[in-house]
Amino acid sequence: MERVNTNPHILHYNIKPNGNFPNNDLPVIVYTKALQLPRQKNKAADIAQKIFLRNDWGNTWRNGIYDFHHYHSNTHECMAVCMGNADVILGGPGGKKINLESGDVIILPCGVGHKCLSCSDDFLCVGVYPQARDYDMNYGTAEELEAAIEKIKTIPLPKKDPLFGDEGFLKMYWKD
Numbered sequence: 119m120e121r122v123n124t125n126p127h128i129l130h131y132n133i134k135p136n137g138n139f140p141n142n143d144l145p146v147i148v149y150t151k152a153l154q155l156p157r158q159k160n161k162a163a164d165i166a167q168k169i170f171l172r173n174d175w176g177n178t179w180r181n182g183i184y185d186f187h188h189y190h191s192n193t194h195e196c197m198a199v200c201m202g203n204a205d206v207i208l209g210g211p212g213g214k215k216i217n218l219e220s221g222d223v224i225i226l227p228c229g230v231g232h233k234c235l236s237c238s239d240d241f242l243c244v245g246v247y248p249q250a251r252d253y254d255m256n257y258g259t260a261e262e263l264e265a266a267i268e269k270i271k272t273i274p275l276p277k278k279d280p281l282f283g284d285e286g287f288l289k290m291y292w293k294d
Contacts (some may be wrong), residue, residue, distance in 0.1 A: 120280065121153055121154050121155065121165050121169065122152065122153060122154075122169060122266060122281055122282070123149075123151055123153070123154065123221075124282070126149040126150055126151060126152040126223075127149075127150045127151065128148070128149055128150075128287060128291075129147070129148040129216075130145040130146065130147050130148070130291055131143075131145055131146045131148075131208060131214050131216070132145050132148055133208050133209040133213065133214060133231075134209070134231050134238050135234055136209050136211070136212065136213060136231070137210060137211070137258065138170060138210070138258040138259055138260050138262075138263045139186075139187070139189060139209055139210030139213075139229075139230075139231040139258045140189070140191070140229040140263065140266055140267050140270055141189075141209050141210075141227075141229055141231065142227035142228060142229045142230050142270065144227035144292045145227070145291055145292075146208055146214075146224065146225065146226055146227065146230055146270065146293070147220060147224070147225040147287070147288065147291055147292075148216065148218070148224045148225075149194070149221070149222065149223040149224075149225075149281060149287075150219075150221075150222050151219075151221045151222065151282055152198075152200055152221060152223045153165070153166060153169070153221045153222075153281075154221065154273060155161050155201075155220060155221055157201075159200060159201050159240070160238075162200035162201055162242075162282035163180050163200045163242060163244050164218050165270055166198040166200055166244040167180075167244055167246075169198075169280075169282075170196065170198070170244070170246040170280050171246075172191075172283070173262040173278045173279065173280050173281065173283045173286075174248065174249055174250075174278050174281070175196055175247060175248055175249075175250070175276070175278070175280040176246055176247065176249070176250030176279060177246065177250040177251060177252060177253070178244055178245065178246050179244070179245045180200075180242060180244050180245075181242070181243070181245075182204070182234060182237060182241050182242070182243065182280040183197070183204060183206060183232065183233070183234035183237070183243060184232075184234060184243055185233060185234050185235075186233055186235065186257070187207075187210050187211060187231050187232075187233045187257065187258050188217060188231065188232065188233065188255055188256060188258070189228075189229055189230055189231045189232065189252070189255050189258070189266075190226075190228055190229075190253040190254055190255070190256065191228055191229055191262075191265075191266035191267075191269040191270050191273075191274065192228065192251065192252070192253065192254045192269055192273065193228055193247045193248065193251040193252070193253050193254075194247065194248055194273065194276055195223065195225075195226045195228075195245060195247055195253065195259045195272075196223065196224065196225045196230050196245070196246050196247070196248075196280040197218075197223070197224050197226075197243045197245045197246075198222070198223045198243060198244045199218045199219060199220050199221065199222045199223075199224075199241075199242075199243050199246065200220065200242045200244055201220055201240050201241065201242040202219075202220060202237060202239070202240040202241035202242060203217060203218060203219040203220065203237065203238050203241065204217070204218050204234050204236065204237035204238070204241050204243075205217050205218075205234070205235040205236045205237070206218055206224075206232060206233065206234055206235065207231075207233050207235055208226075208230060208231065208232055209230060209231050210231040210258050211258075213231060214224050215235065216233065218243075223281055227292070228269075228270050228273045229266065229267075230272040232259060233284060240273070242281065246280060248276035248277065248278075249276075249277065249282075252255075270285065275292050275294065276288065276292075279286050
C-alpha cells in the first residue's frame with residue numbers, strides 16, 4: 119500500500135525575522151494528511167523514516183518537538199507527525215501558532231524558530247535533514263544571531279522533496 123497522499127492540502131507560512139530569530143525568506147510548508155500511517159507508533163515511524171531516506175533526507179530521530187524556542191542555522195528540517203497531535207509556534211515568541219496532526223509533514227527552512235506549546239500524550243514525530251546533515255542548536259540569543267544569519271545564507275536548497283523526491287512540491291515553494 120502506498121502511504122503517501124500524492125495530492126495533500128498544502129499550507130505555507132512566511133515567517134519574518136523576529137527579534138533574535140532570523141527565520142527565513144523561504145516559507146514553512148505543511149503537507150496536511152500527507153501520510154497514511156498505522157496506529158502503531160513504531161510501525162508508523164518506520165514507514166516515515168523509509169520514505170524520507172529514499173528521498174535523501176536522513177540523520178533521523180524519533181521524539182517530540184522541544185518545548186523551548188530554538189532553530190537550526192546549518193540545515194533545513196522536516197518532521198512527520200506519526201502519532202497524536204501538537205500545537206507548535208513558529209518564528210519565536212509571539213510567532214505563528216499551528217496545529218499538527220498524525221499524517222502531517224512540516225518542512226522548516228533553516229533559521230525558522232519552532233517550539234512545541236502542547237501535545238497529546240501519544241505524540242511522536244520523526245525528524246530528518248536533507249542529505250542527512252548534522253544540525254546545530256540556536257536559542258534566539260543576541261550573541262548567536264549575526265553568525266547564524268551568515269551561516270543561513272550559505273545553506274543550499276534540498277536536492278529533493280522529503281516526501282515526493284524529484285517531483286515534489288518543495289521546488290514550487292522554495293526557489294533560489
